[in-house]
Amino acid sequence: MKKTHKIILTEKEMPTHWYNIHSDMPNKTMPLLHPGTKQPIKPEDLAGLFPMELIKQEVSMEQFIEIPEQVQDLYRLWRPSPLVRARNFEKLLDTPAKIYFKNESVSPPGSHKPNTAVPQAYYNYKEGVKKMTTETGAGQWGSALAFATGFFDIGLQVFMVKVSYNQKPYRKSMINIWGADVVASPSGFTESGRKILAQDPGSPGSLGIAISEAVEMAAKDPETKYSLGSVLNHVLLHQTIIGEEAIKQLEKTDDYPDIVIGCFGGGSNFSGISFPFLRDNLLNGNKTRFIAVEPASCPKLTRGKFSYDFGDTVGLTPLIPMYTLGHDFIPPKIHAGGLRYHGAGAIVSQLLKDGLIEAQAVRQGESFEAGIMFARTEGIIPAPETTHAIAQVIKEAKQAREEGVAKTILFNFSGHGLVDMASYDKYFSGALHDYETTEDDIRKSIQKLENISV
């Protein structure tokens, strides 16, 4: 009897709608506030940064939103993505648990990020936008948006966090191949960047700083719009294609997840795989657990504070109600650059506050160990971000063994690590530090949140 590894959907079976969890949440998110007036933000306040269709999605209460045909067509370049039963990994872990992963690494840029990059580029194109800006951490978002804007002849300026710009040169090259421009952030191109450099010329940068630069450039030019790769509601919305596909794929088996796991930076890949299953908890009384896994060095979910805070370091974005470490918290230079973000976004934070999802923190060394175990059994080399999810899967699989229960675990394989090999080299050479942020660092950074009076 041949055992199947991959559960495949045809292109015709691809879901045609994104799921908007906001419509089903028992407690809605508190409103975003204008950074100047501290009043609830109005759609027109955001019109300088985003096309109107995305602003509508940001505040929509519709349960499902149709995916435009042109976006579906581009999705089909790599979607539906495979759902894989990790049989070899299960065997290595000697667990009664069934482990499935959704392989989002099959997209051309190698991660889940094009799921939102393509619709964002599309809606900008439909409203006549010719130039966009964005930030990127490890480069997965920047390369995905370069890939997407290329299809619509939109120019793109990417601000890439300096530490990753130096650690991950190949992602810069990908951005160039797809026709976009990229600079290290903090840069001298913006007031925000110059301000940071004046304070700390050796600043490694952070996602918060890079967002400030990209937002500033877009805000100053009426022809230019800004794009964010995570955190915001419309971004999480687009990522739900992952979970909607996984539901259809698991229907072809006898299994349903007891636990859903995703690594967590701003929340987009975790939300993408979780929200469609969480709908069954909210509406049908299911008891699936959802675990967001963050790095121990940037623990906003497990050790941050629920508060209004800026999305960027300089304070240009709306105030977001969220779990945060404080907007000027600069995380240690871990290799999972995509997880180096101080805040968690409004929807995920509300869900965590309401006990509808859980959070765990994992150290860098543990995550690389997990990644290598996975690569040696399932073959694929995970991105440093993704290894955090895998480390948690290992814990849950061991727990299942101790309990003797055949749980079904589903995790999001958010991206491959082929462009992050230098990180693995460091791990093997023993030069990789196991950062953990101290109580004192966190306390000091969070204290400053008191200055934000709303």
Added chain:
Amino acid sequence: MKKTHKIILTEKEMPTHWYNIHSDMPNKTMPLLHPGTKQPIKPEDLAGLFPMELIKQEVSMEQFIEIPEQVQDLYRLWRPSPLVRARNFEKLLDTPAKIYFKNESVSPPGSHKPNTAVPQAYYNYKEGVKKMTTETGAGQWGSALAFATGFFDIGLQVFMVKVSYNQKPYRKSMINIWGADVVASPSGFTESGRKILAQDPGSPGSLGIAISEAVEMAAKDPETKYSLGSVLNHVLLHQTIIGEEAIKQLEKTDDYPDIVIGCFGGGSNFSGISFPFLRDNLLNGNKTRFIAVEPASCPKLTRGKFSYDFGDTVGLTPLIPMYTLGHDFIPPKIHAGGLRYHGAGAIVSQLLKDGLIEAQAVRQGESFEAGIMFARTEGIIPAPETTHAIAQVIKEAKQAREEGVAKTILFNFSGHGLVDMASYDKYFSGALHDYETTEDDIRKSIQKLENISV
């Protein structure tokens, strides 16, 4: 009406047999000769290097050979691979031609190489082998064999051509992640390496030299076997899974290829996609054209000589009847390291001699241009080797436009370029040389073949 991009086979539809074209060739290949006695080689002469099952496949005249169940199971980690209709690329080329590609980049190492790495590791494992050696050019073969030997707990020493070892550091890291060892070749570890280094301490290496090193190390240790990633009959045999899948996939459309294209180093990916379709030419009178595309800097098919020659530089392998530039020809340092090989293997050479396949040469600059055009339309960034096939596809698609004929073109997308980004950087910076080998270089190298009396 939604247009389909990918034609998918389920794991259950995966072919269960490899196709051995040797059984159907009108003229069989001339025998391999022992490098010492110059007599046709006997199976026992190869027993020090290869397990017996692979030696049997090397000389088999069976038409189909069953794929062992354990190999099929590992294949299913990534196979069947998608067949993709390159609709966006067709549109860019404004051609009436239909262009399909078989996407072999979806394997964990990112190329077609695991198709033979896995069965080679398996047959070695079945015969109790604990250690293997191999050479690698760009690292695609070395990383694929590391991936494969890892599943069977076989130790592996990879000799990687020095120019690629320095150009492509990430493939070394992949080899390490999957648990194997890698050194730059020529190395000081073998007599062959030391001999080359004594003559030319700055030698960039070549596949021929690296083969000498790997063969020497295996020959000297009765516990160690050697593995080759191309050229030999059993390697080409294993790659036919590509074409066998493509046949089943095209049966789901109304199309059949008029032209089949693959880039050409030692012949494995070209043969893998071509031979199953070539069967229809040989047995059913079809008229499909098969085009092997080599780099202009290493033009053994278009400008080499059909002769007995060694597979390696030092002269340790059997003498192979093939198109060759001479076994001590050192190709210029082009970025398509996998195509830097002096010879073409016995089966492909015989087919070319008999006019059953064609060959074309493409320059490096032209190939990178083609690769970027492809990346900007279909999304995926091709390996420098694969861009050679794409450059030829462009020529044939333009020809189809001029003729106004809706030909069907099928090519093998042998691997992605995510680990070769430094090569694209060089292209963009203008630092990439457009090598072409001179008539004089070729004449001198080929002249030395006269010293090989058989």
